[in-house]
Amino acid sequence: MPDQRAWMEILQKVGTPLISALLAIGVGSIIIWVSGYDPALAFSALFKGALGGPRQIGETILRSTPLILAGLAVGYGFRAGLFNIGAEGQLMMGGLVAAWLGVLMAGLPSIVVIPVLLVMGPLAGAAWAFVPAILKARIGAHEVITTMMFSHIARYIVSWLTAGPIKAPGQIPQTVSLTEPAQLSRIQSLFSPDVVEALPFLGLGRAHTGIFLAIVAAVGVWLVLRYTTLGYENRAVGLSPWAAQTAGISVQWTTVKALCISGALAGLAGAVEVMGLHHRIFDQFSAGVGFTGIAVALLAKNHPIGIIAAALLFGALSAGSGTMQLEAGVSQKIILIIQALVIFFVAAEGIVTWLIRKRQKEAVSGAN
Amino acid sequence: MLTDVITPDLFAAALRMATPLALAAIGGTICERSGIVNIALEGTMLVGAFFGTAVVLVTGSPWLGVLVAVLAGVAVSAIHATASVNLRTDQVVSGTAINLLALGVTGFLMELWYGHPGTTQPIKTLQPVFSFGAMGEGFLGEVWRWINGVFLSHTPIVYAAIIIALATHWAMYHTRWGLRLRALGEHPRAVDTAGVSVARGRWVAVLMSGALAGLAGANLSIEQVGVFQEGFTNGRGFIALAANIFGRWTPIGSYLASLLFGFADALQIKLQPFRDVIDVPPEFFLMVPYVVTVVVLAGVIGRAVGPAAVGEPYKKE
Numbered sequence: 001m002p003d004q005r006a007w008m009e010i011l012q013k014v015g016t017p018l019i020s021a022l023l024a025i026g027v028g029s030i031i032i033w034v035s036g037y038d039p040a041l042a043f044s045a046l047f048k049g050a051l052g053g054p055r056q057i058g059e060t061i062l063r064s065t066p067l068i069l070a071g072l073a074v075g076y077g078f079r080a081g082l083f084n085i086g087a088e089g090q091l092m093m094g095g096l097v098a099a100w101l102g103v104l105m106a107g108l109p110s111i112v113v114i115p116v117l118l119v120m121g122p123l124a125g126a127a128w129a130f131v132p133a134i135l136k137a138r139i140g141a142h143e144v145i146t147t148m149m150f151s152h153i154a155r156y157i158v159s160w161l162t163a164g165p166i167k168a169p170g171q172i173p174q175t176v177s178l179t180e181p182a183q184l185s186r187i188q189s190l191f192s193p194d195v196v197e198a199l200p201f202l203g204l205g206r207a208h209t210g211i212f213l214a215i216v217a218a219v220g221v222w223l224v225l226r227y228t229t230l231g232y233e234n235r236a237v238g239l240s241p242w243a244a245q246t247a248g249i250s251v252q253w254t255t256v257k258a259l260c261i262s263g264a265l266a267g268l269a270g271a272v273e274v275m276g277l278h279h280r281i282f283d284q285f286s287a288g289v290g291f292t293g294i295a296v297a298l299l300a301k302n303h304p305i306g307i308i309a310a311a312l313l314f315g316a317l318s319a320g321s322g323t324m325q326l327e328a329g330v331s332q333k334i335i336l337i338i339q340a341l342v343i344f345f346v347a348a349e350g351i352v353t354w355l356i357r358k359r360q361k362e363a364v365s366g367a368n
Numbered sequence: 369m370l371t372d373v374i375t376p377d378l379f380a381a382a383l384r385m386a387t388p389l390a391l392a393a394i395g396g397t398i399c400e401r402s403g404i405v406n407i408a409l410e411g412t413m414l415v416g417a418f419f420g421t422a423v424v425l426v427t428g429s430p431w432l433g434v435l436v437a438v439l440a441g442v443a444v445s446a447i448h449a450t451a452s453v454n455l456r457t458d459q460v461v462s463g464t465a466i467n468l469l470a471l472g473v474t475g476f477l478m479e480l481w482y483g484h485p486g487t488t489q490p491i492k493t494l495q496p497v498f499s500f501g502a503m504g505e506g507f508l509g510e511v512w513r514w515i516n517g518v519f520l521s522h523t524p525i526v527y528a529a530i531i532i533a534l535a536t537h538w539a540m541y542h543t544r545w546g547l548r549l550r551a552l553g554e555h556p557r558a559v560d561t562a563g564v565s566v567a568r569g570r571w572v573a574v575l576m577s578g579a580l581a582g583l584a585g586a587n588l589s590i591e592q593v594g595v596f597q598e599g600f601t602n603g604r605g606f607i608a609l610a611a612n613i614f615g616r617w618t619p620i621g622s623y624l625a626s627l628l629f630g631f632a633d634a635l636q637i638k639l640q641p642f643r644d645v646i647d648v649p650p651e652f653f654l655m656v657p658y659v660v661t662v663v664v665l666a667g668v669i670g671r672a673v674g675p676a677a678v679g680e681p682y683k684k685e
Contacts (some may be wrong), residue, residue: 035480083460131662141665143611144407144460148606149658160651294464331479336472343465347457 016304017299020345021313024202025149028338032330033051042328043136045140049323050316056148058187058204061211062277064308064315066091066216070293071261071311072221073125078144079225080258081238085133086147086265088290094267095274096158097124099175099281100166102182102274112183117182118213125267126260129152133259137252143259151290159283174282184276208276215308217268222304234258266290291319295339298346314339376517378638379631383594384523386623386630387529388413388601391584392608393615393622394529394536395577401540401617402573403553407463408448409581410605411470416441416585418474421596422481425490433491434525434586442575444470447658449574453567456681467605475598487597494523499510505554511663525587532580533623540619548572553675556682562615566682603658610661625664632660 011256029039051058070087077084084090098121105113132146163173187204188196196202225231236244245251270288278285292314299313300306316337321332392409399406418521422431444466451462468497479485498520503512540546548569551559556566584604589596607629614628615621636653643650 031476035476036444083464085464135662135666139667141667142609145606145610145613146665147660148603149610149662152603152658153655156651156655160649164649256600291468295468324528331476331485333472333475333479335486336468338472340465340469340472343461343468344451347461348451348455348464 005127013301017301017346020342021299023345024338024341027341028334031337032229032328032334035330036331037328042324042330045327046317046320048327050319050320052323055205057154058207059319060312060316061187061204061207062315064311065208065210065214065316066269066273066289067220067292067296067314068308069265069272070212070289071296071300071307072218072304073265073269073290074293075297075300075304075307076221076234076265077258077262078297078302079188079238079332080234080254081241082136082255082259082262083144084129084147084259084262084266085144085153085292085294086129086149086286087262087269088286089151090128090263090266091149091270091273092151092158092286094121094125094162094270094284095278095281096154096270097121097267098271098274099178099218099278100161102178103166103176104184106179108181113182114184114275118268121274122264122267125270126264127264128267129259130256133256133263136254136259137202139190147259155284158281158285160231162282167278172282175280178275178279180276182209183279184213184272187211206230206277210272210276213268213272214311216263217312218304218308221265228362230257235238238343243366266293269293292339295343298343301346349366375633375638376514376521377413378634379518380521381634381637382627382631383526384517384630385633386626387526388584388587388592388604389608389611389629390529390533390626391580391587391622392523392605393611393626394619395531395580395584396463396609397615397617397619397622398536398540398549398573400579400612401549401553401675402570403556403675403680403682404448404570404574405459405463405679406445406448406453406574407460407606407609408466408470409469409577409584409608410601410603411463412441412444412578412581412599413585413588413605414470414474414599415444416582417589417601418585418596420582420586421488421491421589422477423588425489427491428520430444430492430494430590433590434494434583435587437590438579438582441578441580441585443578445574445581447579448578450570452681453570453574456683459679459681466516467474471599478598479598485598488595493589493594494525495522496523497527520534523587523591525591528583528621529587529594533619537619538679550675555679556677559630560661560682560684566684570682581680584608607657607661610665613674614664628664629657633657 029043032039032042045199049056051057060190070091073087074084078307083120097116102113102117105116129147130152132143135141135146136143162175166175168174168176185208187207187209188202191202225235233249236247236249241251270286273279273289296310296314297306299310317335321335324330325332392413399443416437420433423436424433448462448466451457460500475485482488487574500516500520502509509673540549548564552566552569559569587677588601594599611625611629612622614625638658640650642651666674
C-alpha cells in the first residue's frame with residue numbers, strides 16, 4: 001500500500017515535530033502546575049505576550065529573527081554530520097565585528113554600511129569556526145569540544161573589548177550605538193505614521209527588517225542544499241562520509257566548508273541582532289540564541305523551511321515568557337526546560353518509528 | 369616575582385582545580401569505554417552541585433549534600449542511559465538536551481525555592497582532612513612546608529578523586545568488569561555473543577559516569593565555592609571530555625590530563641595579581657583553560673583513537 005506509506009512518511013516528517021512540541025509544552029505545564037502555579041493563567045499570559053496584538057506579534061518576529069539564522073547555522077552543520085554546538089561563539093564574533101565596523105563607518109550612507117556589515121559579520125563567524133573546522137578535518141578533533149571552547153573564548157573577548165578598548169563613555173560596559181544608517185529599520189517605520197494608524201496590524205513594535213533577511217537566508221540554504229554541488233556534497237558527507245569519499249568527494253574539504261558556512265550563518269545572526277535590535281554590543285548580548293538554535297534545528301529536522309516555523313515557535317515562547325513571569329509569576333527558565341524537552345521528544349522519535357515498524361511487522365506476520 | 373608565583377599553594381590549587389575535571393573525565397572515560405558518548409557531564413555536574421547545595425542549605429550537613437549530589441548525578445544520567453541505550457537516540461543530541469534541561473531546571477528551582485536568580489546563600493563546606501602546622505626548621509622545614517601545603521591541605525573529595533582514578537584504572541585492566549567494559553566499546557557484538565547483556569553493561573557505565581559527575585558538582589559547590597551559582601560549571605564538562613581524550617581513555621590518563629588543565633587554571637589565577645606588571649587584561653587569563661584545551665586537542669600528542677564502537681547505538685539481532 002504505497003499511499004499509506006507515503007502518508008506515514010508525511011506524518012513522520014511533520015507529525016513528530018508537532019507532537020514533540022505539544023508534548024514538551026504539556027510536560028512544561030505539568031511542571032508549572034506541580035510548582036504551585038496556575039498553568040492556565042501562565043499559558044494565557046504567555047499567549048498574550050506572544051500573539052496578543054500587533055506589538056506582541058512584532059516581539060515574536062523580533063525574537064524569531066536571530067533564531068532562524070542560528071537554526072540554519074546549526075542545521076547546515078548537521079546536514080554534513082557536524083554538530084556546531086558553539087554557534088553561540090560565532091554569533092558573538094559576528095555581532096562584535098558588526099558593532100565595531102558599524103561605529104567606524106559612521107557617516108557613510110546605508111547603501112555602503114549595511115552591505116559591508118552583512119558581509120563582514122558572517123565572515124567573522126566563519127573565521128571563528130575555521131580553526132575547529134581545520135582541526136576536525138585534519139586530526140579529527142571533535143567539533144563539539146573545540147567549538148564549545150571557542151565559544152567560551154569569544155565570550156571573554158567580547159567582555160574584554162566592551163569593558164575596555166571599544167567601550168562607550170560612561171559606566172556601562174558597552175559599545176557606542178550604531179548611527180541610523182547602520183541600523184536595520186523597524187518594519188513599522190517603513191510606513192508613514194498615518195498608514196500605521198490606519199492599518200494597526202503594521203504596528204509591529206520592535207520587529208525589524210532582519211526577518212526578511214532571515215527568510216531569504218532560509219530559502220537560500222534550502223536552494224543550496226537541494227540544487228547545488230556544494231549542497232549535494234554536504235548532504236552526501238552527512239549521510240555517509242565513507243560513501244562520499246568513495247564517490248570522490250573530499251570529506252575533509254567538505255567538512256571545512258560546512259563548518260565555516262555554519263559559522264557564517266551564525267555570524268549573520270549576530271550581525272542582524274546587533275544591527276536590528278541592540279545597535280551595540282555588551283557582555284552576553286547573544287543571550288543563548290546560538291544554543292536555542294540547536295533546538296530549532298533539531299525540531300525542524302534541519303529542514304531550512306521547517307527552521308522558520310520552529311524559530312517562530314521558540315520566538316513566541318521567548319516573547320511571551322516575560323508576560324508569563326510578570327502575570328503568573330512563573331520563571332522564564334521554564335522556556336529552557338521546554339526547549340530541552342522538545343529536543344528529547346524529537347530525538348526519541350526512535351520510539352515512534354519503532355512502534356510503526358513493530359505494527360508493520362505484526363501486520364506482515366498476521367497476514368501469513 | 370617568580371618566588372611569589374611558584375609556591376605550595378599554586379600546586380595545591382592545581383590539585384584542587386583538577387578535581388572536578390578529573391572526576392568528570394573519569395566518568396567520561398568509563399562511559400566512552402562502554403560505547404556511549406556523554407556530553408551531558410556538564411549538565412550532570414550542575415544538577416549535582418545544585419541539589420547538593422540545596423540539601424546543605426536545608427540540613428546543614430555537607431556530607432548529606434555530597435550524597436545527594438551523587439544521587440542527583442545518577443538520576444540525570446539515567447535519562448541519558450534510557451535515551452541512548454534503550455531508545456537509541458543520537459547520544460550527542462541527548463547530551464545536549466540534558467545540558468539544556470540542567471540549566472533550565474536549576475535556574476527554575478533557584479527562583480522557585482530561593483526567590484531570585486544567580487547565587488544561593490553560602491553553605492557549610494567540607495573542611496580539609498588534615499591540619500598540620502609548621503614543623504622543623506631550615507631545609508627540612510621548607511620541605512615539610514611544601515609537602516604539607518601541596519598534598520596535605522585538601523578537602524575529602526580531592527583525595528577521593530585520586531583514589532577513584534587509581535581504583536578505576538586498576539579495575540579497568542584487572543577485573544572481569546573492566547574487560548567487559550572495554551569490550552563493550554570496541555566490539556559490542558562479541559560481548560553479546562558471549563551471553564553478556566550489552567544494554568546492562570552500558571547502563572551501569574552511564575550511571576557510574578553520572579555518579580562521578582555528581583561528585584564533581586559536589587566538589588565544586590560544597591568544597592570549593594561554598595555556594596551554588598547558575599551555570600558555574602562554565603564548560604568544565606567539556607574540558608573534562610578533552611581531558612579524557614588527552615588521557616587516552618584511561619582513568620589515570622584522565623586524571624593526569626585534568627591535572628594539566630587544573631595547573632593552567634591555577635596559574636592564571638595566581639598570575640592575576642601581577643596584571644599590572646605583565647599588563648594583560650584579566651579576560652585573557654580567564655581564557656587560558658579553554659585555549660589550553662584547544663591546543664591540547666589540536667594534537668600536541670598526535671592523533672588519539674577512541675573506542676571503536678563509541679557513539680553507535682547497539683541493536684540486538
